[in-house]
Amino acid sequence: MSEVARLISPIDGSVYAERACLDLAQAQAVVSNARQAQTGWAALTIAERASYCSAALAALAAMNDELVPEIAWQMGRPVRYGGENGGVQERGQYMINIAEEALKPLVPEEKDGFRRYVKHVPLGVVMVIAPWNYPYLTAVNTIIPALMAGNVVILKHATQTLLAGERFAKAFEIAGLPKGVFSNVMLGHATTEALLASGTVDHVNFTGSVGGGRAIEKAAAGTFMTVGLELGGKDPAYVLPDVNVEHAVANLVDGAFFNSGQCCCGIERIYVHEAVYDKFVDGFVDLTSQYVVGNPLDASSTLGPMAHARFADLIREQKAEALRKGAKAHINMSVENDRAGSPYLAPEVLTNVDHQMSVMREESFGPIVGIMKVRSDEEAVALMNDSNFGLTASLWTPDTDRAANIADQIETGTVFMNRCDYIDPGLVWTGVKDTGKGASLSSIGYGNLTRPKSYHLREKI
Incomplete structure (x- = not known):
């Protein structure tokens, strides 16, 4: 019998939503489909990827009247504050706007007879494990720049705000994003850890507790995947x-x-x-x-x-x-x-x-x-x-x-x-000590979602 995730509303203690979780084989199939989609997605121009991402942001904005009470039911924020759309649009569109410049090849000083440059190459499959406290703002920090950099994204949202993951998926569907480029999954903790330990994911970005961050690092140990962690604060x-x-x-x-x-x-x-x-x-x-x-x-x-x-x-x-x-x-x-x-x-x-x-x-x-x-x-x-x-x-x-x-x-x-x-x-979002490691947003955030690849081309022989 499959594991079931239940969203208990803090408003009245009722079960507001419940979803069946994927098992490990099903989760691995999602990763496999994503990896197949990544090659074609990375082959698009930055402008083409920007068109899809901007359309998805617009689709999310169009849902805002529904999202505001939905957030209240899921995690308790008063409707009077109007949800998270303003910040989502600001962050998402900013990262779209700077992508062309941030992802430009780095070119050292000229050297006669050689063409030399360093490209920012996508990592591949990026997994975003998002928290419940700001279900859209925290997730968009990685989702949009990861896609803009040519990665494919798998989102695992917190059970407390599982509907936010479905809303992201709907927005990208409305935007016409190619299949497999963005996937929303519902996973239990054990399956998540097993998936990371399998070595099939290239990067994971986790926002949550210090204990959760340690579990992520332990699961990823030996896979050589890159890890971004935003953990506790005081x-x-x-x-x-x-x-x-x-x-x-x-x-x-x-x-x-x-x-x-x-x-x-x-x-x-x-x-x-x-x-x-x-x-x-x-x-x-x-x-x-x-x-x-x-x-x-x-x-x-x-x-x-x-x-x-x-x-x-x-x-x-x-x-x-x-x-x-x-x-x-x-x-x-x-x-x-x-x-x-x-x-x-x-x-x-x-x-x-x-x-x-x-x-x-x-x-x-x-x-x-x-x-x-x-x-x-x-x-x-x-x-x-x-x-x-x-x-x-x-x-x-x-x-x-x-x-x-x-x-x-x-x-x-x-x-x-x-x-x-x-x-x-426009500034990098990062922390020190037990708050975690890695960075998101700004041009530096793109550096954490790509790998450098050097080209040393000898033209004169």
């Missing part, structure tokens, strides 16, 4: 004494609690200079208290349930531990169904926190944030770097030179100034 912010407090409060509250805190680059810990600490905390608490937690299908809800009850229970445990160790909770909002075993969870702001508490050290990925007072830039940098993770960090000051100097000292993949929780497709 993204910090540092509020400097010359900050525009109102601007920082508004943006950091949103950065901490949008999507119920379930953001790869969401703010999880904030360090505030003592000169502005009290004013910042007062403003942060006041704005957080205005959130409305409820059914994400209700336009008045500004915070929906977390994607799964166990994620909410982890936040409850972190909060309880912090309080036992002396932290102070400022919100204590009364929310219907906010109890152990429920995905509905009120946002929380903690002060009197330190790095002996898990809420300041371990990934939360939920609507909770700790705020610490610091006395200097040096203290803030030391605390920001006191983490196993390094995806993004943000600095809040009008002084660009000071921010750039501090940024040089932070162990992270991206540094923001006066903003947070945003991915700029």
